[in-house]
Amino acid sequence: xxxxxxxxxxNEYYDVTFEDLTHEGAGVAKIEGFPIFVENALPDEKAxxxxxxxxxxxxxxxxxxxxxESKNRIEAPCPIYSQCGGCQLQHVxxxxxxxxxxxQVEQVLARIGKLDLTKVKVHQTLGMKDPWNYxxxxxxxxxxxxxxxxxGFYQKRSxxxxxxERCLIQQAENDEIVQYVxxxxxxxxxxxxxxxxxxxxxxxxxxxxxxxxxELMVVFVTKTADFPHKNEILSKITEQFPQIKSVxxxxxxxxxxxxxxxxxxxxxxxxxxxxxxxxxxxxxxxRSFYQVNPEQTNVLYDKALEYAKLTGExxxxxxxxxxxxxxxxxxxxxxxxxxxEIVPEAIEDAKRNAELNGIxxxxxxxxxxxxxxxxxxxxxxxxxxxxVDPPRKGCDEALLKTILDMKPKRVVYVSCNPGxxxxxxxxxxxxxxxxxxxxxxxxxxxxxxxxxxAQLILKEGN
Numbered sequence: 358x359x360x361x362x363x364x365x366x367x368n369e370y371y372d373v374t375f376e377d378l379t380h381e382g383a384g385v386a387k388i389e390g391f392p393i394f395v396e397n398a399l400p401d402e403k404a405x406x407x408x409x410x411x412x413x414x415x416x417x418x419x420x421x422x423x424x425x426e427s428k429n430r431i432e433a434p435c436p437i438y439s440q441c442g443g444c445q446l447q448h449v450x451x452x453x454x455x456x457x458x459x460x461q462v463e464q465v466l467a468r469i470g471k472l473d474l475t476k477v478k479v480h481q482t483l484g485m486k487d488p489w490n491y492x493x494x495x496x497x498x499x500x501x502x503x504x505x506x507x508x509g510f511y512q513k514r515s516x517x518x519x520x521x522e523r524c525l526i527q528q529a530e531n532d533e534i535v536q537y538v539x540x541x542x543x544x545x546x547x548x549x550x551x552x553x554x555x556x557x558x559x560x561x562x563x564x565x566x567x568x569x570x571x572e573l574m575v576v577f578v579t580k581t582a583d584f585p586h587k588n589e590i591l592s593k594i595t596e597q598f599p600q601i602k603s604v605x606x607x608x609x610x611x612x613x614x615x616x617x618x619x620x621x622x623x624x625x626x627x628x629x630x631x632x633x634x635x636x637x638x639x640x641x642x643x644r645s646f647y648q649v650n651p652e653q654t655n656v657l658y659d660k661a662l663e664y665a666k667l668t669g670e671x672x673x674x675x676x677x678x679x680x681x682x683x684x685x686x687x688x689x690x691x692x693x694x695x696x697x698e699i700v701p702e703a704i705e706d707a708k709r710n711a712e713l714n715g716i717x718x719x720x721x722x723x724x725x726x727x728x729x730x731x732x733x734x735x736x737x738x739x740x741x742x743x744x745v746d747p748p749r750k751g752c753d754e755a756l757l758k759t760i761l762d763m764k765p766k767r768v769v770y771v772s773c774n775p776g777x778x779x780x781x782x783x784x785x786x787x788x789x790x791x792x793x794x795x796x797x798x799x800x801x802x803x804x805x806x807x808x809x810x811a812q813l814i815l816k817e818g819n
Contacts, residue, residue: 429453470779681707751777789819
């Protein structure tokens with residue numbers, strides 16, 4: 358086949374009009390139908406760009422000059438926004454972000470899921486009244502520069518740490534503690550871990566914050582199990598921040614970019630801090646999975662509960678149940694809830710959280726959802742409603758097949774990846790389900806991520 362010639366040349370300049378955004382937040386312009394992706398550009402903007410790279414079927418460009426700005430363009434308030442890789446949409450008005458996320462969901466449902474959007478209602482994205490300071494967990498790498506410690510997020514497409522005093526999407530208390538811990542460790546000559554040389558001690562500082570309880574946990578992730586000047590450092594930290602309830606050390610001596618190691622020990626205070634989502638209380642350990650935006654998690658789970666349409670008589674299966682967050686919400690309205698999760702520690706947390714809230718109609722099992730739920734079905738156990746909240750890769754094919762065999766009246770699909778959601782909805786529709794509505798929820802303002810809740814019902818005759 359003849360080689361397709363791109364209609365643009367590298368290092369040449371072009372005037373373009375942007376049509377769309379990619380799922381990563383880059384502007385999309387087309388020259389003779391050939392897409393060019395440009396960071397920091399917005400739909401409807403007219404601009405001059407420089408082509409900086411050409412691949413098969415698309416190119417990358419750099420924004421040189423904007424002739425006509427989008428009505429959604431604003432000045433990003435973060436002083437390190439252009440360097441940091443944490444946010445992608447701070448230069449977009451919040452209304453514009455919510456609209457972009459809804460359109461993103463619509464596009465993938467139509468393109469990948471082949472859904473008829475005249476029949477499937479995709480609602481406007483549910484956003485926050487105040488879309489700042491929402492992250493309840495700060496998890497920052499520590500490095501060294503000119504003899505001193507630095508702590509912050511990685512620069513875009515690199516492992517260079519940008520020293521950061523304040524992150525506008527983090528809880529302010531978390532930032533204050535990270536900076537204080539960094540300063541105290543520096544005073545006592547603590548060395549940061551160097552991932553290239555596999556030397557040094559302090560790898561990460563993590564702070565967890567209970568939005569409702571105001572309780573705090575500090576976690577030192579270190580290369581070795583020793584703790585130089587432990588008593589002095591712990592004394593200063595806990596005196597400075599009396600709301601700290603727990604200080605924990607996690608040891609990770611492997612050459613890896615995975616943050617946590619296998620060994621965790623409490624150095625001071627309690628093993629858990631507590632927080633609430635709605636009326637449900639949760640115990641949170643250093644390694645517990647707990648949603649980083651509990652305010653919007655409440656919105657997300659309320660919508661899942663609404664779509665489940667529980668009357669108190671239903672048996673519900675919660676696949677990928679984690680620490681039982683959705684399960685315990687569902688248990689308030691269901692006759693019985695069965696949760697399954699592959700991570701044993703998460704199931705222990707789920708059982709503990711059920712006990713903490715006096716919930717007796719929820720049971721939890723360890724294992725792969727695509728193995729455990731088919732086994733339940735073979736044993737004659739069925740469900741009126743199945744709720745799935747899978748990882749980004751979506752539901753396993755074996756689980757989807759079991760759902761189609763089991764034929765629950767309703768399926769509620771909670772998704773962190775619109776692409777795999779669309780793929781799985783298509784398979785469920787082919788098997789006899791109808792997607793009624795999809796609700797995007799903005800769990801991570803100023804980033805390109807969007808969560809969704811989809812409601813499916815079993816068609817009559819299936």
